[in-house]
Amino acid sequence: MLIKNANIRGREGKWDILIENGKFSKIEARLEAANGEEIIDASGKMVIPPYVDSHVHLDYVCTYGEPRYNMSGTLFEGISIWSERKKTLTKEDVKRRARHVLDWEIAHGTQFIRTHVNSDEPGHVSAEALLELKDEVKHLVDLQIVAFPQHGVYNFPNGDKLLEETVKMGVDAVGAIPHYEDTREDLVASLYHCFDLAEKYDKLVDVHCDETDDPQSRAIEQVAHQAWKREMFGKVTASHTTAMGSYNNAYAFKLMGVLERSQINIISNATINIHLQGRYDSYPKRRGITRVDELLANHINVSMGCDDIMEPFYPLGVGDMLDVLNMGIHVSHLTGYQQIQDSLDLITKNGARTLNRENDYGIEEGKTANLLIVPADDTYDLIRRHVKPEFSIRNGIVIMKRQPENVTIYNNDSAVKVNYTVEK
Numbered sequence: 242m243l244i245k246n247a248n249i250r251g252r253e254g255k256w257d258i259l260i261e262n263g264k265f266s267k268i269e270a271r272l273e274a275a276n277g278e279e280i281i282d283a284s285g286k287m288v289i290p291p292y293v294d295s296h297v298h299l300d301y302v303c304t305y306g307e308p309r310y311n312m313s314g315t316l317f318e319g320i321s322i323w324s325e326r327k328k329t330l331t332k333e334d335v336k337r338r339a340r341h342v343l344d345w346e347i348a349h350g351t352q353f354i355r356t357h358v359n360s361d362e363p364g365h366v367s368a369e370a371l372l373e374l375k376d377e378v379k380h381l382v383d384l385q386i387v388a389f390p391q392h393g394v395y396n397f398p399n400g401d402k403l404l405e406e407t408v409k410m411g412v413d414a415v416g417a418i419p420h421y422e423d424t425r426e427d428l429v430a431s432l433y434h435c436f437d438l439a440e441k442y443d444k445l446v447d448v449h450c451d452e453t454d455d456p457q458s459r460a461i462e463q464v465a466h467q468a469w470k471r472e473m474f475g476k477v478t479a480s481h482t483t484a485m486g487s488y489n490n491a492y493a494f495k496l497m498g499v500l501e502r503s504q505i506n507i508i509s510n511a512t513i514n515i516h517l518q519g520r521y522d523s524y525p526k527r528r529g530i531t532r533v534d535e536l537l538a539n540h541i542n543v544s545m546g547c548d549d550i551m552e553p554f555y556p557l558g559v560g561d562m563l564d565v566l567n568m569g570i571h572v573s574h575l576t577g578y579q580q581i582q583d584s585l586d587l588i589t590k591n592g593a594r595t596l597n598r599e600n601d602y603g604i605e606e607g608k609t610a611n612l613l614i615v616p617a618d619d620t621y622d623l624i625r626r627h628v629k630p631e632f633s634i635r636n637g638i639v640i641m642k643r644q645p646e647n648v649t650i651y652n653n654d655s656a657v658k659v660n661y662t663v664e665k
């Protein structure tokens with residue numbers, strides 16, 4: 242395949258991209274197509290690597306209203322609804338819903354996804370479903386799976402053993418939810434258990450960490466310290482870390498140094514946390530978002546995730562990372578002009594780094610030919626107009642094509658413009 246006239250993000254000028262055997266073989270100013278070669282003329286549109294959704298729960302998706310709607314919008318009503326819905330889970334049910342949402346993600350240009358899966362279900366139905374699905378969809382999307390003890394490791398019967406059973410099924414990463422444990426001692430013990438399992442089975446770590454507005458919730462320091470002490474550089478992720486938004490600045494300043502030294506990844510799930518956090522505040526109401534701008538300024542890798550899509554914990558979502566980014570840059574004050582340009586990294590290369598996929602990610606010769614063609618002028622234009630990808634190409638093969646929308650306004654009163662297409 243030859244892609245002509247591509248505006249590759251991060252490079253000046255227009256480029257032709259030759260793809261052979263599923264890899265980028267040549268990127269040059271002008272390349273000629275061989276006989277019979279498939280040609281796509283990008284006509285100056287942007288070419289970027291596919292989006293990365295670094296945090297989602299595919300076992301929960303599309304259960305909103307089952308068996309009842311969350312009327313308060315709170316996490317606690319969500320948990321009580323999920324404990325009812327959970328009783329009716331089957332492998333087929335989980336696979337069907339997850340597969341459905343994967344189509345939404347693929348349609349929006351995502352090709353790399355890290356999903357969590359509950360480790361505390363009898364029979365590990367959801368883990369079995371997602372592990373099967375991972376193999377079935379690998380030509381469309383990379384699925385990474387984290388064993389996630391939703392109800393805690395030490396405040397749920399056999400939580401520690403159930404977590405290990407799920408890890409042994411062949412997932413990619415081990416999770417924990419330290420702020421949900423009953424005591425400070427169990428918080429620390431649950432992290433030791435998580436890291437011990439990761440070392441024993443050679444897995445990554447992704448912890449649901451300090452997802453609360455409680456400024457005393459400081460599991461993050463232990464997560465980072467373990468990452469540093471065990472030399473698991475780049476392999477450890479703390480998701481949410483919303484309590485960081487409520488820490489005092491003296492503690493946050495010290496913490497930034499610990500985080501940088503540990504080479505930990507942080508994931509911000511902006512749509513979910515702006516929805517769930519601040520629920521116990523009257524006014525002024527905190528945003529409940531981690532310190533994305535400060536983390537980035539301290540050279541800490543930050544990416545973003547959809548987290549929840551139409552389920553008891555969150556009612557909306559269509560699996561579109563541009564939705565998440567849009568919310569994220571607003572609530573994190575990343576709306577300076579250059580910050581908007583740079584923010585696309587949060588759902589592309591930073592996500593690939595979180596997933597430990599950065600070595601084979603990006604539009605560069607020799608790498609696997611995964612890319613999006615987006616009809617936008619530049620990154621600012623892409624984000625401002627929320628421009629959806631026209632093509633998603635994976636291993637050099639088109640896996641998604643979209644007809645760009647064309648809107649006509651019928652201006653019957655005007656002598657100048659009668660019917661016209663809305664321009665950007």
Ligand SMILES: [Zn+2]
Binds near residue numbers: 298480548
């Ligand atoms: Zn989550």
